[in-house]
Amino acid sequence: MKHSQVKLISVLTSLIATFVFGTIGYSNDTVKAADTEQTTTEVVTPSVNDEVSKTTDHSLDVVSDTTQADTSVVDQTATDNDAVANTQADTVSDGQPNAQEIANSQLSTSAAEDGMVLLQNKDNSLPISTDRSIALFGAGAYGTVKGGTGSGNVNPRQTINIWDGLKDAGYTITSNDWLNNIAADYNQKEAAFNKTAVLLSTFNYEDPAISQAEFAQAPADVGIYVVSRNAGEGSDRKNAQGDYLLSDNEIANIQNISNLYDNSVLLLNVGAPIDMNFLNEIPNLKSILLVSQGGQNTGLAVADLISGAVTPSGKLADTWAQNYSDYPSSATFAENDGNSMTEPYSEGIYVGYRYFDTYNVTPKYEFGFGESYTDFQIQPQQVYLDGNNLVSEVQVTNIGDTYSGREVVQEYYSAPAGTVDKAFQNLAAYAKTDNLAPGQSQILTLSFPLYNMASYDTNSASYIMDPGNYLIRIGNSSRNTHVAAVLNLPNKVTTEQLANEMMPDADPTQLHGNGNTFTPACQAEEVAKAPVIILDPNSLNGVLGDNASPYDKNTVTTIVNENSSQMLPYNGYKQNLQTVAPAAENSTLFDVYAGNITMDQFIASLSTKQLSKIVNGNLDLNAEGFEALKNQAGLGGGANDSVIVGGASTIVPGAAGQTTSALLDRGVPVSVNSDGPAGLRLTPVGSVNGKTVYQYATAWPIGTLMAQTWDPMMVYSVGNAVGKEMLELGIDTWLAPGMNIHRNPLNGRNFEYYSEDPLLTGTMAAAETKGVQSNPGVGTTIKHFAANNEETNRFVTNSVIGEQALREIYLKGFEIAVKDAQPQYVMSSYNRVNGTYAAANYDLLTNILRGEWGFKGGVMTDWFSLKSLTDTDAVLHAGNDLIMPGGTQIPIQVGASTLPIGGNKLELGDLQRSAKRVLTSIMNSNTFAKTYNVPVDSYTPNDVATNMSINGQNW
Numbered sequence: 017m018k019h020s021q022v023k024l025i026s027v028l029t030s031l032i033a034t035f036v037f038g039t040i041g042y043s044n045d046t047v048k049a050a051d052t053e054q055t056t057t058e059v060v061t062p063s064v065n066d067e068v069s070k071t072t073d074h075s076l077d078v079v080s081d082t083t084q085a086d087t088s089v090v091d092q093t094a095t096d097n098d099a100v101a102n103t104q105a106d107t108v109s110d111g112q113p114n115a116q117e118i119a120n121s122q123l124s125t126s127a128a129e130d131g132m133v134l135l136q137n138k139d140n141s142l143p144i145s146t147d148r149s150i151a152l153f154g155a156g157a158y159g160t161v162k163g164g165t166g167s168g169n170v171n172p173r174q175t176i177n178i179w180d181g182l183k184d185a186g187y188t189i190t191s192n193d194w195l196n197n198i199a200a201d202y203n204q205k206e207a208a209f210n211k212t213a214v215l216l217s218t219f220n221y222e223d224p225a226i227s228q229a230e231f232a233q234a235p236a237d238v239g240i241y242v243v244s245r246n247a248g249e250g251s252d253r254k255n256a257q258g259d260y261l262l263s264d265n266e267i268a269n270i271q272n273i274s275n276l277y278d279n280s281v282l283l284l285n286v287g288a289p290i291d292m293n294f295l296n297e298i299p300n301l302k303s304i305l306l307v308s309q310g311g312q313n314t315g316l317a318v319a320d321l322i323s324g325a326v327t328p329s330g331k332l333a334d335t336w337a338q339n340y341s342d343y344p345s346s347a348t349f350a351e352n353d354g355n356s357m358t359e360p361y362s363e364g365i366y367v368g369y370r371y372f373d374t375y376n377v378t379p380k381y382e383f384g385f386g387e388s389y390t391d392f393q394i395q396p397q398q399v400y401l402d403g404n405n406l407v408s409e410v411q412v413t414n415i416g417d418t419y420s421g422r423e424v425v426q427e428y429y430s431a432p433a434g435t436v437d438k439a440f441q442n443l444a445a446y447a448k449t450d451n452l453a454p455g456q457s458q459i460l461t462l463s464f465p466l467y468n469m470a471s472y473d474t475n476s477a478s479y480i481m482d483p484g485n486y487l488i489r490i491g492n493s494s495r496n497t498h499v500a501a502v503l504n505l506p507n508k509v510t511t512e513q514l515a516n517e518m519m520p521d522a523d524p525t526q527l528h529g530n531g532n533t534f535t536p537a538c539q540a541e542e543v544a545k546a547p548v549i550i551l552d553p554n555s556l557n558g559v560l561g562d563n564a565s566p567y568d569k570n571t572v573t574t575i576v577n578e579n580s581s582q583m584l585p586y587n588g589y590k591q592n593l594q595t596v597a598p599a600a601e602n603s604t605l606f607d608v609y610a611g612n613i614t615m616d617q618f619i620a621s622l623s624t625k626q627l628s629k630i631v632n633g634n635l636d637l638n639a640e641g642f643e644a645l646k647n648q649a650g651l652g653g654g655a656n657d658s659v660i661v662g663g664a665s666t667i668v669p670g671a672a673g674q675t676t677s678a679l680l681d682r683g684v685p686v687s688v689n690s691d692g693p694a695g696l697r698l699t700p701v702g703s704v705n706g707k708t709v710y711q712y713a714t715a716w717p718i719g720t721l722m723a724q725t726w727d728p729m730m731v732y733s734v735g736n737a738v739g740k741e742m743l744e745l746g747i748d749t750w751l752a753p754g755m756n757i758h759r760n761p762l763n764g765r766n767f768e769y770y771s772e773d774p775l776l777t778g779t780m781a782a783a784e785t786k787g788v789q790s791n792p793g794v795g796t797t798i799k800h801f802a803a804n805n806e807e808t809n810r811f812v813t814n815s816v817i818g819e820q821a822l823r824e825i826y827l828k829g830f831e832i833a834v835k836d837a838q839p840q841y842v843m844s845s846y847n848r849v850n851g852t853y854a855a856a857n858y859d860l861l862t863n864i865l866r867g868e869w870g871f872k873g874g875v876m877t878d879w880f881s882l883k884s885l886t887d888t889d890a891v892l893h894a895g896n897d898l899i900m901p902g903g904t905q906i907p908i909q910v911g912a913s914t915l916p917i918g919g920n921k922l923e924l925g926d927l928q929r930s931a932k933r934v935l936t937s938i939m940n941s942n943t944f945a946k947t948y949n950v951p952v953d954s955y956t957p958n959d960v961a962t963n964m965s966i967n968g969q970n971w
Contacts, residue, residue: 181315565867604683692752735787778832795840
């Protein structure tokens with residue numbers, strides 16, 4: 017049987033499994049010079065300035081409420097279905113990079129540089145002059161991983177590995193013969209792997225042992241070794257050699273490099289923490305740089321940092337433990353306890369540094385840690401109240417004498433013990449300086465609301481602040497801070513009243529704090545000298561009000577035309593009827609936009625069949641639906657073989673999916689979405705209507721590296737660039753950012769997500785969303801909502817979590833992003849939370865998301881969510897509006913009917929409500945603007961909340 021036939025059978029088998037079991041996956045991706053030479057058009061890589069502030073636009077002048085769409089595409093009165101359906105296909109070009117692509121490439125490099133972390137630099141062995149020779153080893157030098165596999169994979173025009181990056185910087189590489197041999201072996205083994213690989217599998221090359229003779233053939237001033245790891249969705253990592261642990265060959269190779277070369281550097285091309293105990297055996301190793309996975313120009317960024325053209329300024333977004341067993345979830349994570357179907361979150365709120373600090377466990381590298389080529393002095397100037405905001409002015413001075421650089425100021429608070437579990441400290445705010453020359457200073461002003469220090473009390477279903485002293489700590493890592501102020505609260509206050517939601521049958525929390533916490537040196541002395549600020553309980557009590565959800569799970573509102581005799585389905589909910597005047601026959605969505613009719617009137621004019629198509633993606637039992645299925649399998653059309661597995665769109669090749677085209681005659685254009693979160697995941701060269709389209713999208717650094725920048729403005733700039741790329745390539749909705757908490761380092765998808773900390777996670781996601789949505793007509797989809805913290809059995813696993821941990825850790829980042837940025841969509845996750853599937857969880861998707869947080873957008877399922885395929889009535893009733901990539905139109909039509917068999921399962925009102933949300937999103941999309949030549953608003957309104965501010969800029 018031919019390989020192509022085997023591949024076809026394999027893919028179709030996997031897709032059948034997808035419908036039955038809910039399994040879908042993607043191919044792996046690494047950055048290799050040979051692939052670039054064979055498959056890409058030659059492009060001149062732009063030079064990268066050594067100062068981020070000079071290579072990115074750090075202003076917010078790009079924000080606009082509305083935009084005038086391109087008038088050359090479709091006239092406002094257009095009725096031609098083909099024209100409306102294909103407005104997204106206007107990406108035909110000569111295939112050469114335009115100014116936006118070049119600028120994005122440069123920004124991707126700058127972002128990577130901003131987030132790589134210097135972990136060790138003995139004897140100031142870095143930076144290394146470009147006139148020095150380098151012996152470069154490790155297969156990762158060639159097969160540099162730019163980002164993980166799955167939905168986070170991106171297809172840029174050109175990628176630059178570490179080998180090429182160092183050569184391009186001018187270094188003499190003395191180990192080229194060894195690297196060429198490794199490249200050949202790497203390609204051969206990867207090709208063999210791909211021939212038999214199933215979906216959701218990831219290729220990782222095993223480094224061979226390097227002989228003394230091979231080292232002798234590569235004399236050099238400096239020895240550099242690259243350790244690479246790749247992972248992706250669908251499976252978790254292992255606490256084993258070659259994964260979380262280094263292999264014996266890797267350890268021996270690093271040991272030899274550190275002994276044989278006067279200067280030695282280890283580059284960690286990894287998407288999540290690895291075990292670092294091998295360093296105990298290698299005392300001569302000079303420097304360690306966490307390269308992470310830096311996108312398409314990883315090699316350029318590494319060279320700039322190694323050479324000193326840019327000073328490292330990244331800080332860890334996670335705690336790196338001494339041993340894997342130090343993580344409190346290590347015993348039960350995934351298959352570690354032999355049961356991946358139920359995951360008890362027994363550690364409660366003690367995740368990451370909250371655990372390590374509270375239980376006094378010494379990490380290898382603490383949260384927020386990162387070294388520099390220069391030294392900084394951090395001096396709090398004053399801490400004061402501005403209403404209910406705490407303001408801290410901090411002076412940062414570069415006290416080195418050689419290198420410019422940037423520093424991150426981190427502000428933490430320690431709350432007094434009281435009636436609920438509390439960590440030793442929590443991140444409250446942070447800020448990053450400009451590039452400071454030696455001797456230069458900058459004042460950073462950090463501000464955050466006092467009520468952010470409240471803790472959730474399950475018994476009263478409220479956020480409370482216990483009386484006592486709140487210590488404000490300022491420094492540059494979680495283990496390097498000093499007390500800057502003491503806030504005294506005389507009486508207990510309730511800052512926000514809620515209602516209990518999503519509570520487990522039995523709270524699994526076993527950790528409730530520890531009296532033997534980590535205590536910084538000189539803490540008692542610092543507390544005694546710190547200024548004391550008395551807080552007014554009256555200004556904080558009830559400051560956020562009673563925000564318990566007003567929604568009633570047992571009530572549904574159904575819209576009907578006046579004097580209608582329509583028979584309505586009824587399944588036991590209380591049905592409120594809302595009557596509207598009938599809309600004109602053949603009214604359109606543009607009539608709603610123009611104010612000729614209301615959205616409710618338009619909804620009432622649609623049949624159940626039409627509504628069922630609106631709430632589904634384009635995978636349907638029709639011609640377009642089968643084309644979508646073929647595209648989903650990676651068998652769809654394209655100008656070459658580079659089609660995307662998992663891309664159901666029929667309009668933009670490789671795009672993840674799209675809304676229905678069944679209502680073009682009612683003026684509802686097709687809205688297209690693309691995978692993320694490291695960029696737009698599209699077919700690089702495809703075919704639309706017989707025309708070749710070039711869709712080279714920028715591959716940005718992974719989410720974890722973006723968080724390691726600790727720079728919301730940089731993340732905003734990346735989001736803004738993605739938004740512009742979406743407009744150019746016809747994408748309305750980006751399935752990003754990913755923002756689940758790094759509960760355990762073995763989660764195979766951690767690279768897509770930001771951090772172990774919810775504040776850092778939430779503010780990064782809000783900054784990226786604001787950046788994208790500063791381009792009116794395009795929006796983000798924050799995911800995966802919620803508690804999607806492992807990939808093993810991800811479609812059915814049950815995360816059992818206490819309500820305090822849910823609200824303070826696993827939901828908090830999403831809450832910040834929703835309140836601070838109002839994303840276009842939220843994506844519900846596959847897993848169950850406390851026994852209920854996220855996609856069908858009314859408490860999660862309606863009471864919390866909309867009732868408490870005020871979310872205005874829509875909710876979509878993850879692709880082939882098991883619950884959406886088997887129980888559409890529960891999914892829609894819970895508030896999940898769009899089922900992706902589709903396929904449930906008929907069950908919805910039957911369920912929302914009054915048929916004696918199969919009917920009366922779905923209230924019509926639930927279907928109408930979800931359709932309204934999807935149509936509202938489409939009406940505000942760039943596609944709608946182009947179709948009708950009208951302006952649309954940004955999805956992010958002007959009146960969003962503020963979680964913290966940096967020098968007056970709200971995040």
